[in-house]
Amino acid sequence: MSAKVAALIRQGAPTSCAGRFVLDADAWRAMIAGLHNADLPLLGLWADGVQVHALFRYGQTALVASVVTPPEGYPALSPVRIGAGAPERIIHDLWGIPAIGGRRDPWLDQGRWPVAPPLVAHPAPMPGLPEGREFIDGPAVMQAGGTVLGYGPAEGNFRAPFHLRLGLPGERIEAVQPCMGYAHRGLAARLRGLAPQQAARLVARIDATATVAHQLAFARALHNATGTAMPAQDVAAGVMLGAMERIATHLDVLAQASAMLGDGRSATLAATMLEQVRQTCRELCGRRLLFDVIPPAATFPVCVEGTQLAALAAGHASLHRLFWRPRGLAAQARGKGVLSATMAARWGIMGCNARAADKGPGDITDRLDARLSEIGDSLCALATPPEASVMEAEGGGGEGLGWAEGPAGPIWHWLRLEAGHVAAWWCGDPSLALAQALPVILSGAAYEDVDLIVVSLGLSATGADL
Amino acid sequence: MAQLHLFGPEGTPLPRLEALDIFHIESGGCTGCALELASLSRALLAGSHPIRFVPTPRQAGMLLLTGSLTAGMAPVVELAWQAMPGPRVLAVIGDCAVDGGLFGGNYAVLGGVGERARTSMALPGCPPAPDEILAALVRWQASVRGTSG
Ligand code: SF4
Numbered sequence: 165m166s167a168k169v170a171a172l173i174r175q176g177a178p179t180s181c182a183g184r185f186v187l188d189a190d191a192w193r194a195m196i197a198g199l200h201n202a203d204l205p206l207l208g209l210w211a212d213g214v215q216v217h218a219l220f221r222y223g224q225t226a227l228v229a230s231v232v233t234p235p236e237g238y239p240a241l242s243p244v245r246i247g248a249g250a251p252e253r254i255i256h257d258l259w260g261i262p263a264i265g266g267r268r269d270p271w272l273d274q275g276r277w278p279v280a281p282p283l284v285a286h287p288a289p290m291p292g293l294p295e296g297r298e299f300i301d302g303p304a305v306m307q308a309g310g311t312v313l314g315y316g317p318a319e320g321n322f323r324a325p326f327h328l329r330l331g332l333p334g335e336r337i338e339a340v341q342p343c344m345g346y347a348h349r350g351l352a353a354r355l356r357g358l359a360p361q362q363a364a365r366l367v368a369r370i371d372a373t374a375t376v377a378h379q380l381a382f383a384r385a386l387h388n389a390t391g392t393a394m395p396a397q398d399v400a401a402g403v404m405l406g407a408m409e410r411i412a413t414h415l416d417v418l419a420q421a422s423a424m425l426g427d428g429r430s431a432t433l434a435a436t437m438l439e440q441v442r443q444t445c446r447e448l449c450g451r452r453l454l455f456d457v458i459p460p461a462a463t464f465p466v467c468v469e470g471t472q473l474a475a476l477a478a479g480h481a482s483l484h485r486l487f488w489r490p491r492g493l494a495a496q497a498r499g500k501g502v503l504s505a506t507m508a509a510r511w512g513i514m515g516c517n518a519r520a521a522d523k524g525p526g527d528i529t530d531r532l533d534a535r536l537s538e539i540g541d542s543l544c545a546l547a548t549p550p551e552a553s554v555m556e557a558e559g560g561g562g563e564g565l566g567w568a569e570g571p572a573g574p575i576w577h578w579l580r581l582e583a584g585h586v587a588a589w590w591c592g593d594p595s596l597a598l599a600q601a602l603p604v605i606l607s608g609a610a611y612e613d614v615d616l617i618v619v620s621l622g623l624s625a626t627g628a629d630l
Numbered sequence: 631m632a633q634l635h636l637f638g639p640e641g642t643p644l645p646r647l648e649a650l651d652i653f654h655i656e657s658g659g660c661t662g663c664a665l666e667l668a669s670l671s672r673a674l675l676a677g678s679h680p681i682r683f684v685p686t687p688r689q690a691g692m693l694l695l696t697g698s699l700t701a702g703m704a705p706v707v708e709l710a711w712q713a714m715p716g717p718r719v720l721a722v723i724g725d726c727a728v729d730g731g732l733f734g735g736n737y738a739v740l741g742g743v744g745e746r747a748r749t750s751m752a753l754p755g756c757p758p759a760p761d762e763i764l765a766a767l768v769r770w771q772a773s774v775r776g777t778s779g
Contacts, residue, residue: 274701274702276701276702276704277701277737277738278737279737282737282738287737317702317703317706318653318655318687318703318706318707318710319685320653320654320655320683320684320685320686320687321654321685322654322656322661322664322665322667322668322671323656323661323664324656324661324664325655325656325657325658325702325703325706345702346658346700346702346703346706347656347658347700347702347703348658348700348702348738349658349698349700349733349736349738349739350736350737350738350739353736353737354733354736365732366732369659369660369662369732369733369756370660371660371661372660372661372662372664372665372757373661373665375660375662416665416668419672431672432676435669435672435676438669439669439673442669452666452759453662453665453666453757455662455756624661626658626659626660626661
């Protein structure tokens with residue numbers, strides 16, 4: 165069935181973007197019908213004002229199906245791909261285009277924007293609700309009864325803001341309603357009209373925990389749009405700095421989780437290693453956090469010093485021992501915050517969290533273990549960097565798609581250039597799928613564990629909200 | 631002299647710090663400034679220093695903002711400020727919070743709080759490093775001592 169749906173998409177009109185085809189309304193509906201039984205994970209869904217685009221993975225290739233959207237809307241994908249729910253609501257928030265058969269209640273728009281919908285050419289002024297949109301508990305929260313507790317958006321921590329309504333009829337959470345949009349900065353509107361170099365500076369600041377992956381995915385999309393190959397040095401820098409970023413972000417998660425579980429030794433060790441990584445980054449490219457490093461400076465060194473790597477490897481071995489010691493982190497986090505492989509597939513969650521779910525039940529222990537393993541892998545990659553070669557461009561007609569593996573999962577960027585400037589842009593961040601899946605992941609958890617579960621997932625509201 | 635153990639193998643000597651409870655809000659940036667604050671917070675905690683980041687505004691003397699102020703976070707920041715007891719000060723860290731930085735005003739963002747409210751401490755940078763943030767806090771504490779003493 166997957167091959168049939170892929171063939172159906174490819175029968176659409178080809179575009180200047182490699183792998184993107186425009187379907188007519190009938191073909192779009194047929195595609196939705198075919199998706200019921202097809203193994204084509206949805207990687208993203210977005211609009212550009214004229215068309216709606218759905219990005220799928222078919223084997224090792226990316227396939228984009230587009231459909232022109234009349235004002236009354238386009239047939240929703242959410243009935244066959246649950247992960248399309250939030251993107252459909254976001255498209256409605258930003259463009260006013262409804263998904264027929266999907267939900268229309270806001271995902272990002274809290275009723276405080278002065279215009280609506282903000283991305284259309286002539287948005288209507290809105291009075292703006294001084295109190296914001298009233299927070300109405302969903303049926304699940306209402307049915308749960310008992311106590312309703314809030315989590316976020318200001319908990320005094322160091323993460324991007326979002327809010328959860330948690331229904332606790334007893335000791336365990338039964339219903340969860342996420343409220344997003346607090347971290348929304350209107351990036352799609354900001355990028356429009358910018359020269360690619362200016363846009364790249366904004367892209368680097370989408371999410372500091374995955375800045376290299378965002379820069380890399382954007383750079384690949386840009387190379388594909390312009391039909392220029394990515395030089396070998398840029399590819400090598402992407403591999404190396406991507407590994408540094410993965411180590412840093414995973415260490416940050418491990419330090420936070422250890423502190424929350426009262427494991428001071430692991431917390432101090434992870435934080436000390438993190439600081440070493442940040443200082444190494446500063447020595448390598450003048451930045452502790454890896455902003456504006458892709459494309460790299462001409463003088464960029466392509467390897468990390470052996471002594472620094474040896475110190476990190478020793479720290480990693482100790483962290484691993486501490487993690488698995490009796491009554492250590494692994495034992496304490498077992499059984500909490502389960503995101504099973506089936507749930508991950510259902511919600512379109514990929515990357516580190518999906519790999520963790522292949523290790524065991526997919527609980528916090530598996531996720532932290534997966535992060536520890538990836539730190540080890542990344543240290544190996546830094547010790548023996550693979551031979552980098554030029555990455556050839558696909559397409560070149562002014563529109564391009566690119567991706568990179570971030571610490572929390574794959575990150576996608578798509579852009580269209582007009583007269584050398586960004587005319588339209590979209591970014592797919594793994595945190596959006598995580599935010600959507602929170603109600604099932606948190607179901608049955610204790611309130612005290614919410615923070616820990618969220619941290620272990622690496623959910624970043626700034627990546628989800630854009 | 632206290633040592634800030636996480637900053638380099640030798641540690642960084644620190645001047646005397648006064649007790650201060652800080653409530654931090656990430657109000658709409660990339661969390662880069664917040665990550666650097668987190669590093670500072672861990673270092674202060676490891677060294678048992680009297681500057682603490684607290685989980686509620688009700689026990690804080692300083693409200694510290696990072697990131698541009700989004701439309702969604704404006705009322706949250708206001709509520710936190712109202713919830714702070716007694717003498718309180720406002721601090722902004724990083725370009726976004728100081729003047730909007732790369733995320734100036736648009737339909738979703740009001741801009742940098744540093745441009746809209748009187749702040750006691752404003753430190754630009756994208757992001758400023760933990761030792762720079764600490765130095766700014768120390769300078770601010772010294773200036774307060776200077777004016778009150
Ligand atoms: S000032 Fe820079 S590092 Fe800080 S939140 Fe803004 S974009 Fe991120």
